[in-house]
Amino acid sequence: xxxxxxxxxxxxxxxxxxxxxxxxxxxxxxxxxxxxxxxxxxxxxxxxxxxxxxxxxxxxxxxxxxxxxxxxxxxxxxxxxxxxxxxxxxxxxxxxxxxxxxxxxxxxxxxxxxxxxxxxxxxxxxxxxxxxxxxxxxxxxxxxxxxxxxxxxxxxxxxxxxxxxxxxxxxxx
Amino acid sequence: xxxxxxxxxxxxxxxxxxxxxxxxxxxxxxxxxxxxxxxxxxxxxxxxxxxxxxxxxxxxxxxxxxxxxxxxxxxxxxxxxxxxxxxxxxxxxxxxxxxxxxxxxxx
Numbered sequence: 001x002x003x004x005x006x007x008x009x010x011x012x013x014x015x016x017x018x019x020x021x022x023x024x025x026x027x028x029x030x031x032x033x034x035x036x037x038x039x040x041x042x043x044x045x046x047x048x049x050x051x052x053x054x055x056x057x058x059x060x061x062x063x064x065x066x067x068x069x070x071x072x073x074x075x076x077x078x079x080x081x082x083x084x085x086x087x088x089x090x091x092x093x094x095x096x097x098x099x100x101x102x103x104x105x106x107x108x109x110x111x112x113x114x115x116x117x118x119x120x121x122x123x124x125x126x127x128x129x130x131x132x133x134x135x136x137x138x139x140x141x142x143x144x145x146x147x148x149x150x151x152x153x154x155x156x157x158x159x160x161x162x163x164x165x166x167x168x169x170x171x172x173x
Numbered sequence: 174x175x176x177x178x179x180x181x182x183x184x185x186x187x188x189x190x191x192x193x194x195x196x197x198x199x200x201x202x203x204x205x206x207x208x209x210x211x212x213x214x215x216x217x218x219x220x221x222x223x224x225x226x227x228x229x230x231x232x233x234x235x236x237x238x239x240x241x242x243x244x245x246x247x248x249x250x251x252x253x254x255x256x257x258x259x260x261x262x263x264x265x266x267x268x269x270x271x272x273x274x275x276x277x278x279x280x
Contacts, residue, residue, distance in 0.1 A: 001218050013242065018235075018277060019251060019254055019255065022254070022258040022263075023254055023258060023263065023264045023267070024263065024264065025263035025265075025273070030259075033255060033258050033259055034259065037256070037259050040262050047245070047248050047249065050244055050248055051245050052242070053241050053245075054241035054242045055243045057237050057241040057242075057257040058238050059243070060234065061235065061238045092252070092253060092256055095252065095253075096253070098249075099245065099246055099249045102242050102246075103242060104247065105244070106238060106239065106242050107215060109235075109238070110235065113231070113235065124228070127232070131239065134239070135239070135242075138242065138243070138246055141246075141250075142249075145249075145250065145253055148269070148270055149253065149257075152257065152262060152270060152272070153260075154262075159244075166205060
């Protein structure tokens with residue numbers, strides 16, 4: 001699969017040491033953090049691309065070329081995203097809600113795939129179990145992060161996120 | 174699975190199998206019955222190969238989707254951290270986010 005990592009986002013987030021120090025409470029890196037945040041509109045725009053790629057990969061896995069099934073799945077994911085985001089969500093809450101939906105869909109698909117296996121073997125069972133473990137960990141972590149962000153109060157952010165078909169959607173918090 | 178002859182004479186269908194860690198040849202037979210059994214074996218081998226290829230393709234699709242979800246999740250996590258740090262929060266030993274009491278402004 002093509003690596004869809006955007007150069008713009010990679011540039012912004014390559015400062016992982018800065019982020020690590022910042023998370024530990026090192027205030028000396030705050031100016032660099034501010035500089036990174038100035039580049040956020042690009043970063044969030046790229047996150048929109050990554051979200052689209054991940055969602056399409058999951059839809060390919062669940063529906064393949066079946067147009068009706070794909071449309072139904074797409075609507076289901078949209079409905080879930082809206083329900084988790086809640087009314088008037090911040091940009092960050094929307095991103096986290098999208099993450100939860102993708103993780104849920106991945107977890108569900110792996111479970112279904114495993115149940116549908118005709119020739120089950122220890123090797124396949126082990127493979128699915130490891131996939132499920134990773135998917136579940138990611139899913140629970142995403143839920144926990146959204147809960148924390150809501151508990152702490154979401155930092156203000158206004159960005160433009162590219163929607164499907166390249167249409168720009170203004171998001172504000 | 175193979176056809177063998179003895180001293181250049183005959184045509185016998187045999188199978189290899191493992192017995193007690195050693196590979197041994199099992200004589201199956203000759204003639205039309207052996208032809209039939211050989212054809213069935215070939216069919217089973219083809220089925221197994223098709224299943225193996227289908228399994229590999231299924232795994233590749235699952236892993237592609239997982240990679241994409243993982244990349245997105247990683248970026249969202251990093252972005253969340255950046256925003257929380259900027260808002261004056263920190264993580265104690267990578268645990269819960271806590272509010273810094275005496276946040277000061279950088280000018």
